Amino acid sequence: MTDTPTTSPVSAAPASGGVAPNGVDALRAEHIAKRFGALTALRDVNLRLGKGEVLGLIGDNGAGKSTLIKILCGFHKPDAGRIFVNGEEVTLRSVDHARSLGIDTVYQDLALINELSVYHNMFLNREVVRWPLLNNRVMRRQAKAHLADMGVNIPDVTVEVAKLSGGQRQAIAVARSVYSDAKILLLDEPLAAMGAKEGALILDLVSDLKRRGDVSIIIIAHNYAQVLPVCDRVNLLQHGEITLDKRTSETSAEELTDLVVAEYRAARRNRQPS
Amino acid sequence: MSDAVQVTTETGASPGPPAPAASPGWRAGLRPVRSAGDWFLQRREASVLLVAVALMLYFYTQRPDVFFEHSNLVNIAQATAPTAIVAVGIVLLLINGEIDLSAGVVAALVPFLFYFGVHDYGIPVILSLILSLVIAAGFGFVNGFVRTYFGVPSFVATLGTFFAIRGIMLIISHAYPSPIPEEAKGGFQKWLGQGEWSGLIWALIIVALFHVVLTQTRWGLHTISVGGNPVGATEAGIRASRIKIGNFMIASTLGGFAGLLEAFRINTIDPNIGGGTSLIFNAIAAAVIGGTALAGGSGTVIGALLGALVLAELQNGFNLMQFDQNTIFLITGIAIVVSMVANQYLSRLRRAGRT
Ligand SMILES: Nc1ncnc2c1ncn2[C@@H]1O[C@H](COP(=O)(O)OP(=O)(O)OP(=O)(O)O)[C@@H](O)[C@H]1O
Numbered sequence: 299m300t301d302t303p304t305t306s307p308v309s310a311a312p313a314s315g316g317v318a319p320n321g322v323d324a325l326r327a328e329h330i331a332k333r334f335g336a337l338t339a340l341r342d343v344n345l346r347l348g349k350g351e352v353l354g355l356i357g358d359n360g361a362g363k364s365t366l367i368k369i370l371c372g373f374h375k376p377d378a379g380r381i382f383v384n385g386e387e388v389t390l391r392s393v394d395h396a397r398s399l400g401i402d403t404v405y406q407d408l409a410l411i412n413e414l415s416v417y418h419n420m421f422l423n424r425e426v427v428r429w430p431l432l433n434n435r436v437m438r439r440q441a442k443a444h445l446a447d448m449g450v451n452i453p454d455v456t457v458e459v460a461k462l463s464g465g466q467r468q469a470i471a472v473a474r475s476v477y478s479d480a481k482i483l484l485l486d487e488p489l490a491a492m493g494a495k496e497g498a499l500i501l502d503l504v505s506d507l508k509r510r511g512d513v514s515i516i517i518i519a520h521n522y523a524q525v526l527p528v529c530d531r532v533n534l535l536q537h538g539e540i541t542l543d544k545r546t547s548e549t550s551a552e553e554l555t556d557l558v559v560a561e562y563r564a565a566r567r568n569r570q571p572s
Numbered sequence: 573m574s575d576a577v578q579v580t581t582e583t584g585a586s587p588g589p590p591a592p593a594a595s596p597g598w599r600a601g602l603r604p605v606r607s608a609g610d611w612f613l614q615r616r617e618a619s620v621l622l623v624a625v626a627l628m629l630y631f632y633t634q635r636p637d638v639f640f641e642h643s644n645l646v647n648i649a650q651a652t653a654p655t656a657i658v659a660v661g662i663v664l665l666l667i668n669g670e671i672d673l674s675a676g677v678v679a680a681l682v683p684f685l686f687y688f689g690v691h692d693y694g695i696p697v698i699l700s701l702i703l704s705l706v707i708a709a710g711f712g713f714v715n716g717f718v719r720t721y722f723g724v725p726s727f728v729a730t731l732g733t734f735f736a737i738r739g740i741m742l743i744i745s746h747a748y749p750s751p752i753p754e755e756a757k758g759g760f761q762k763w764l765g766q767g768e769w770s771g772l773i774w775a776l777i778i779v780a781l782f783h784v785v786l787t788q789t790r791w792g793l794h795t796i797s798v799g800g801n802p803v804g805a806t807e808a809g810i811r812a813s814r815i816k817i818g819n820f821m822i823a824s825t826l827g828g829f830a831g832l833l834e835a836f837r838i839n840t841i842d843p844n845i846g847g848g849t850s851l852i853f854n855a856i857a858a859a860v861i862g863g864t865a866l867a868g869g870s871g872t873v874i875g876a877l878l879g880a881l882v883l884a885e886l887q888n889g890f891n892l893m894q895f896d897q898n899t900i901f902l903i904t905g906i907a908i909v910v911s912m913v914a915n916q917y918l919s920r921l922r923r924a925g926r927t
């Protein structure tokens with residue numbers, strides 16, 4: 299696959315997953331719904347991620363982006379809907395199950411264990427073992443190599459994660475997924491705590507993966523201008539549905555911002571008179 | 573290690589200031605230490621060790637005639653062992669963010685199960701021992717299941733099983749002691765508690781084993797993860813319920829084993845061994861004095877052993893100094909509170925070091 303999927307006619311209307319252009323999608327979700335008690339987080343989400351594609355997922359706070367990601371990685375079970383990985387329908391039983399299908403996640407909350415060292419965190423639940431013991435030497439070496447490779451500034455992989463800065467912690471969470479050999483990466487706000495340089499570093503990493511062509515990525519971000527350059531497509535999640543599916547070349551950060559803000563202004567106007 | 577330093581210089585050479593946590597002095601301070609986490613744990617254990625040694629010296633100055641006598645050392649060892657063994661399970665659970673109040677009554681029940689197995693059912697002693705421990709593990713499973721499946725806090729769940737198991741024990745024993753079955757006498761009993769040092773040896777084996785489990789295996793890492801960040805651990809795909817249930821089973825089994833050792837040591841199966849609250853409370857106290865926080869995510873098995881030793885020394889030493897038992901309770905209580913405060917203070921210091 300090339301890094302630019304075949305152009306597909308995308309309408310501005312709510313795209314129901316778009317048109318699958320080049321055969322099989324890496325990941326496809328149909329009619330996903332999720333409620334938390336009385337709260338409907340996702341109503342009817344249709345989303346597709348082409349092979350080798352980078353999809354930007356945007357939306358307001360509380361729109362349900364993280365919920366969607368957690369459904370796609372096996373953490374939450376959807377109340378309704380179907381999920382396809384490489385064209386085959388799957389019922390994700392657990393995070394481990396999704397991992398075995400090549401799906402890996404950087405969670406918004408990072409899922410780091412403060413009490414454990416950097417390298418144990420990088421191999422969390424994927425530990426290298428020489429049964430029955432951990433093979434710490436190998437994990438230390440690989441963790442060091444990966445972080446150095448990424449250009450991340452972590453002085454010592456044996457320190458507890460609790461002692462690191464927010465950006466360093468985020469880098470570890472990202473490195474953990476990127477080096478997991480996953481074929482589908484779900485990145486929930488991987489840039490949130492990053493400085494300009496470190497953010498660029500992670501975006502470069504995403505671009506590198508894209509160039510390799512065999513990794514498909516969903517990336518959630520609030521800073522549209524920052525992520526758009528690496529995205530092939532952008533989806534907007536609103537009211538529990540994907541309300542916009544556009545190729546990056548056909549939109550801009552300004553347009554997306556306007557869309558999101560306009561909706562808010564309209565809602566506010568409607569609220570105020572009453 | 574040298575590799576770590578390499579990474580440091582590499583990244584340090586890149587433009588832009590390094591993150592605030594990575595000040596050079598901080599790094600240099602850590603360089604000789606293999607792992608910062610280990611270092612803190614060791615330091616925590618070291619402070620308990622210091623207390624244990626200081627107490628020893630103090631009591632020696634008070635009673636130089638008897639304190640280091642063979643028989644007195646055996647006394648201390650025998651008081652340390654069961655507390656330490658139960659405390660190992662408690663440490664695992666505290667790290668998990670849980671507690672087990674029932675392990676002490678499991679210690680009282682299991683010797684009876686063993687006795688009935690051998691005496692009433694003619695089961696070979698080894699098999700009966702294993703069976704009774706399997707049943708102990710079963711009680712642990714129930715604790716863990718009630719905790720994880722129904723979401724009942726473990727303090728409440730195991731308080732319930734504490735009373736229930738105590739009831740079972742009193743019913744099947746008719747609240748009367750039983751003898752050690754003839755078949756178990758001899759070498760079997762000697763090795764399992766009756767021998768002067770056998771209890772302590774078992775305690776040391778168990779502590780060593782679970783120290784390795786905690787620090788060098790996936791089980792240990794996942795135990796720490798589930799206690800330190802339950803949501804994060806689950807997001808990483810760790811099955812928190814499985815880890816917790818497993819640790820409840822370990823705690824219960826260790827409780828049962830400690831009970832067997834005690835029964836063999838005193839040569840009778842007494843419904844009051846740990847049937848009250850002293851064994852479990854001592855074990856929790858040992859864990860806490862040893863430096864395990866109740867907040868979850870961290871703890872040390874070796875510290876718990878030292879905590880059990882400190883408790884045994886306090887009891888023994890003040891006994892020798894002819895303090896009455898009520899005063900000893902008071903002193904032990906103060907010791908626990910002081911070590912709690914010290915723990916709290918230390919962990920605040922540690923957090924401060926984190927920046
Ligand atoms: N485990 C949960 N239990 C109950 N409600 C939840 C849970 N997780 C999310 N929600 C609710 O679902 C809605 C969507 O949350 P979600 O975290 O998916 O939003 P988001 O789009 O990721 O927002 P943000 O940009 O702030 O991260 C919110 O109203 C949130 O309160």
Ligand SMILES: [Mg+2]
Pocket residue numbers: 363364365406486
């Ligand atoms: Mg979110």
